[in-house]
Amino acid sequence: MKYQIRFTLNGEEQELYVPANYTMLRVLRDELNFMGTKEGCGAGECGACTVIADGRPVNACIVLAPEMDGMSIETVEGLAKDGRLTPLQEAFVSHAALQCGFCTPGFLMSATALLRENPHPAREEIIRAISGNLCRCTGYVRIIEAIEDAARDNGQ
Amino acid sequence: MDQLKHIGKSYTRSDAVNKVTGSAEYVDDIRLPRMLYAQCVRSPHAHAKILSVDTAAAWAMPGVRAVITGEEYPNRAGLYLEDRYFMAKAGDTAKYRGEAVAAVAAETPEIAQAACAAIRVEYEVLPAVTNAVEGMKADAPVIHPELGSYKVAPIFYPKPGTNISHHYVLRKGDFEVASFQADRVFTHKYYIPHVQHVPMEPHGCIARYDPDGKLTVWASCQSPYAVRQALSVAFGLPLHKIRVISQAVGGGFGAKAGTTLEGIVIPLARQCQGRPVKLVYSREDEFINAYVRQGMHATITTAMRADGKILGVHNEFIWDGGAYTEYGVNITKAGGWGSAGPYDIENVWTDSYCVYTNHPVGGPYRGFGMCEIHFAIEQNIDQIAHEMGLSEVEIRRINALCPGGHTGMGEKMDVAGYAECLEQVIRDIEYDVPSVQVSPTKIRAKGIAGGWKSPSMPTNAGSSAILRMNEDGTFFLMSSGQELGQGAATVLPQIAAEVLSVPPHMIAFVSGDTDHTPYEWQTVASRTTYCAGNACKLAAENLRDKLLDLAQIKMGAVKRDLELCDGYIVHKIYPERRIPMKDLALGITFDDGSGYGGPAIGVGTFTLENNINTDKKTGVATHHPAAFWTMGANGVEVEVDTETGHIKVLKMCSCFDAGKVINPALFCAQSEGAMVQALGTALFEELKLKDGKVLNPSFVDYKIPTADDMPELIPKFVEYAEPTGPYGARGAGEPLMVPGAPAIANAVFNAIGVRFTKMPITPEDVLNALKP
Numbered sequence: 052m053k054y055q056i057r058f059t060l061n062g063e064e065q066e067l068y069v070p071a072n073y074t075m076l077r078v079l080r081d082e083l084n085f086m087g088t089k090e091g092c093g094a095g096e097c098g099a100c101t102v103i104a105d106g107r108p109v110n111a112c113i114v115l116a117p118e119m120d121g122m123s124i125e126t127v128e129g130l131a132k133d134g135r136l137t138p139l140q141e142a143f144v145s146h147a148a149l150q151c152g153f154c155t156p157g158f159l160m161s162a163t164a165l166l167r168e169n170p171h172p173a174r175e176e177i178i179r180a181i182s183g184n185l186c187r188c189t190g191y192v193r194i195i196e197a198i199e200d201a202a203r204d205n206g207q
Numbered sequence: 208m209d210q211l212k213h214i215g216k217s218y219t220r221s222d223a224v225n226k227v228t229g230s231a232e233y234v235d236d237i238r239l240p241r242m243l244y245a246q247c248v249r250s251p252h253a254h255a256k257i258l259s260v261d262t263a264a265a266w267a268m269p270g271v272r273a274v275i276t277g278e279e280y281p282n283r284a285g286l287y288l289e290d291r292y293f294m295a296k297a298g299d300t301a302k303y304r305g306e307a308v309a310a311v312a313a314e315t316p317e318i319a320q321a322a323c324a325a326i327r328v329e330y331e332v333l334p335a336v337t338n339a340v341e342g343m344k345a346d347a348p349v350i351h352p353e354l355g356s357y358k359v360a361p362i363f364y365p366k367p368g369t370n371i372s373h374h375y376v377l378r379k380g381d382f383e384v385a386s387f388q389a390d391r392v393f394t395h396k397y398y399i400p401h402v403q404h405v406p407m408e409p410h411g412c413i414a415r416y417d418p419d420g421k422l423t424v425w426a427s428c429q430s431p432y433a434v435r436q437a438l439s440v441a442f443g444l445p446l447h448k449i450r451v452i453s454q455a456v457g458g459g460f461g462a463k464a465g466t467t468l469e470g471i472v473i474p475l476a477r478q479c480q481g482r483p484v485k486l487v488y489s490r491e492d493e494f495i496n497a498y499v500r501q502g503m504h505a506t507i508t509t510a511m512r513a514d515g516k517i518l519g520v521h522n523e524f525i526w527d528g529g530a531y532t533e534y535g536v537n538i539t540k541a542g543g544w545g546s547a548g549p550y551d552i553e554n555v556w557t558d559s560y561c562v563y564t565n566h567p568v569g570g571p572y573r574g575f576g577m578c579e580i581h582f583a584i585e586q587n588i589d590q591i592a593h594e595m596g597l598s599e600v601e602i603r604r605i606n607a608l609c610p611g612g613h614t615g616m617g618e619k620m621d622v623a624g625y626a627e628c629l630e631q632v633i634r635d636i637e638y639d640v641p642s643v644q645v646s647p648t649k650i651r652a653k654g655i656a657g658g659w660k661s662p663s664m665p666t667n668a669g670s671s672a673i674l675r676m677n678e679d680g681t682f683f684l685m686s687s688g689q690e691l692g693q694g695a696a697t698v699l700p701q702i703a704a705e706v707l708s709v710p711p712h713m714i715a716f717v718s719g720d721t722d723h724t725p726y727e728w729q730t731v732a733s734r735t736t737y738c739a740g741n742a743c744k745l746a747a748e749n750l751r752d753k754l755l756d757l758a759q760i761k762m763g764a765v766k767r768d769l770e771l772c773d774g775y776i777v778h779k780i781y782p783e784r785r786i787p788m789k790d791l792a793l794g795i796t797f798d799d800g801s802g803y804g805g806p807a808i809g810v811g812t813f814t815l816e817n818n819i820n821t822d823k824k825t826g827v828a829t830h831h832p833a834a835f836w837t838m839g840a841n842g843v844e845v846e847v848d849t850e851t852g853h854i855k856v857l858k859m860c861s862c863f864d865a866g867k868v869i870n871p872a873l874f875c876a877q878s879e880g881a882m883v884q885a886l887g888t889a890l891f892e893e894l895k896l897k898d899g900k901v902l903n904p905s906f907v908d909y910k911i912p913t914a915d916d917m918p919e920l921i922p923k924f925v926e927y928a929e930p931t932g933p934y935g936a937r938g939a940g941e942p943l944m945v946p947g948a949p950a951i952a953n954a955v956f957n958a959i960g961v962r963f964t965k966m967p968i969t970p971e972d973v974l975n976a977l978k979p
């Protein structure tokens with residue numbers, strides 16, 4: 052039994068027929084070949100699959116495909132426009148806020164959602180916003196500094 | 208040395224843009240036409256004889272393309288000890304709970320899973336060994352009865368008929384005499400449980416068998432050449448018929464150093480010629496069926512002189528190697544090599560045993576035995592200081608290994624920055640200033656610990672690099688030193704850039720393809736900056752040499768008067784005489800149209816010379832068995848909540864002697880990551896095992912540090928050049944993690960006066976210890 056779902060992905064309309072037991076993560080990766088969103092656990096526990104859905108960060112691995120109907124979804128592929136990185140992406144590069152990079156798309160999406168909601172978050176608010184994202188390489192400090200740096204760029 | 212232009216500069220990571228845009232390609236991101244999906248059937252018993260495997264029902268299912276059992280594996284394979292098939296066979300035994308006994312390739316993951324469920328396996332359950340100390344006893348069930356027939360590297364000594372796959376022995380000096388002369392002798396015991404590496408990217412592999420017999424393997428692996436070798440042995444394939452490709456790797460920490468799931472996918476691919484077969488581990492698989500860090504029981508007996516001088520130590524390390532110890536034997540050896548810690552001790556006796564158990568397979572984990580032994584060594588020192596009324600700082604100062612001193616194995620050290628690192632962290636953590644107390648139930652205190660590590664690699668481990676110059680003066684640097692996140696793809700081009708005097712961004716780094724990028728033993732052991740770095744430097748020097756050969760013809764000058772400078776070949780005396788380097792990319796062309804010298808390409812190969820094994824009987828070094836030793840220290844401050852038992856690490860300071868630091872920002876990033884990883888093992892990580900079963904194979908039950916746990920981090924370094932390192936560099940990625948856990952344990956003792964000799968130190972442990 053397949054469901055028809057319509058949603059926007061990084062601003063583009065999508066219409067698909069998918070099995071009800073597929074997750075949003077599987078739809079993005081296997082049906083649409085958007086590979087930037089990663090699977091680290093498949094159980095909503097690591098944040099590697101974080102995307103922004105209707106403005107809020109969600110773990111794509113625990114959202115079922117039928118729920119995507121009508122959603123506006125943003126993935127890491129939608130951040131840079133015309134080859135220009137967002138200030139947050141730039142900050143990740145300049146702060147060396149990534150090592151293996153597997154967690155990076157998830158952190159970028161959590162932090163992007165945060166900065167839209169709250170352009171000048173305090174350090175505690177940043178930590179809260181990324182506490183569902185696991186990173187094994189960096190020890191987090193550079194990720195937090197990069198987000199702070201991008202927030203500073205947000206103007207007053 | 209001339210002023211360095213590119214070494215010591217914090218260039219941004221060459222892989223960063225791809226990684227922040229989601230375009231870096233990891234194995235699971237690869238989609239190949241007509242790809243099939245694999246799943247495994249795994250033993251539900253810790254130790255069981257396999258009576259039969261019935262695959263008929265699986266074969267009958269629509270969409271199933273291949274089904275394999277242990278029969279597919281003609282030969283055992285393994286890195287140092289060839290003790291494993293990639294799958295247990297009927298008639299033989301499954302040796303840990305989770306071992307693969309059959310596998311399926313099918314059109315979808317769902318079909319593969321259903322087919323696995325349809326495979327019937329009959330087992331006869333055998334008594335299991337679930338404790339390494341018990342496993343050494345004479346009456347323990349023997350897990351590998353054929354151990355005596357396994358092929359083994361000649362520096363390891365298995366004991367056939369027992370579960371001991373290696374007994375490492377070190378006998379430097381005479382510990383008995385030392386303890387006779389000692390004013391006091393102390394014996395302390397420690398236990399380090401199994402932990403898992405938890406790379407965020409689970410292991411993955413795709414294999415495709417072409418009709419002409421060529422096997423291509425895309426693996427999330429640290430060491431494509433080591434994987435190629437293991438597969439060649441296991442399947443009897445010539446090396447030129449196997450191509451291993453490793454693209455972006457989502458963290459390894461040792462877990463991706465050996466060969467794990469690759470061996471399962473290959474026979475499936477062989478049955479489905481032309482169609483790629485993919486297997487990606489679930490997180491649960493990752494916890495159970497990738498490598499785990501071995502558990503370890505340590506007993507240290509120390510002979511002390513009243514003034515704080517350590518006269519001798521006798522260490523006993525018993526490693527819980529798990530079901531297969533093809534890699535674990537070398538961790539046991541590394542533990543022996545490092546067993547004195549960064550201290551100059553005249554009499555060092557060490558027995559380090561690798562013991563088979565029916566636990567998940569032990570493998571290399573960042574630090575390769577050093578995190579484990581230093582949890583013991585560095586607490587032992589604090590305990591002795593405390594019991595003798597000495598200061599923890601002073602006892603380390605008295606015994607620190609200094610230039611001119613000798614390692615536990617007896618190597619003379621010309622360079623040793625330990626003492627300076629120690630002083631730096633003592634200053635940074637203000638060790639002599641007591642913590643400011645903020646609450647009567649939240650006790651703060653500080654702790655310190657040191658540590659060291661050498662690469663425990665084969666003495667002849669080789670590296671190579673090829674540097675190609677393009678017509679426009681850009682370059683390709685080809686090496687199989689892998690980028691795992693540690694920064695190889697940034698640092699190795701920096702080394703070549705320094706030689707060639709061009710900006711590093713003009714050098715593209717190409718790696719991870721055994722058909723195209725040259726041999727590299729492995730990307731492990733914190734050896735890449737050093738070994739692959741040397742090969743890259745030699746390749747660049749080779750290319751420079753060839754360019755200067757051509758330039759002397761073209762410029763009518765003597766080679767020794769020419770140098771490379773910012774993309775030009777320049778006359779040292781008449782600097783206005785210069786030509787762009789790129790003009791020589793294809794050789795030179797004379798006025799009559801004839802050419803000479805061909806396309807510019809440099810080759811570098813590196814094997815450390817005179818790196819000689821230790822004495823077989825005593826383990827004592829006559830020369831240098833270790834390429835280098837990287838030393839340093841951590842200072843930490845913790846807060847222990849006496850009501851909840853919760854330990855918060857407030858601050859961690861690190862200082863290491865990394866020789867010349869090629870890229871300071873990337874070094875510091877590694878240091879920060881290492882400290883937080885160490886914090887995780889000290890406070891919450893433990894693979895809980897019961898009767899061979901992993902009880903907590905998920906992030907809900909196995910916690911790793913989150914941003915919330917992050918303390919203030921101060922990463923520092925000192926730079927005493929490594930004489931044989933490229934520009935004086937030595938490796939650092941692993942050693943940086945070594946002192947963190949014991950420093951935290953020492954701080955906890957200083958806070959509440961309780962010594963925890965087992966990690967992790969959980970709130971429950973703290974509350975139990977504080978019970979009146």
Ligand code: FES
Pocket residue numbers: 089090091092093094095096097098099100101110111112113
């Ligand atoms: S993959 Fe979705 S939270 Fe881990």
Ligand code: FES
Pocket residue numbers: 148149150151152153154155185186187188189407457458692
């Ligand atoms: S950079 Fe490797 S997990 Fe975060």
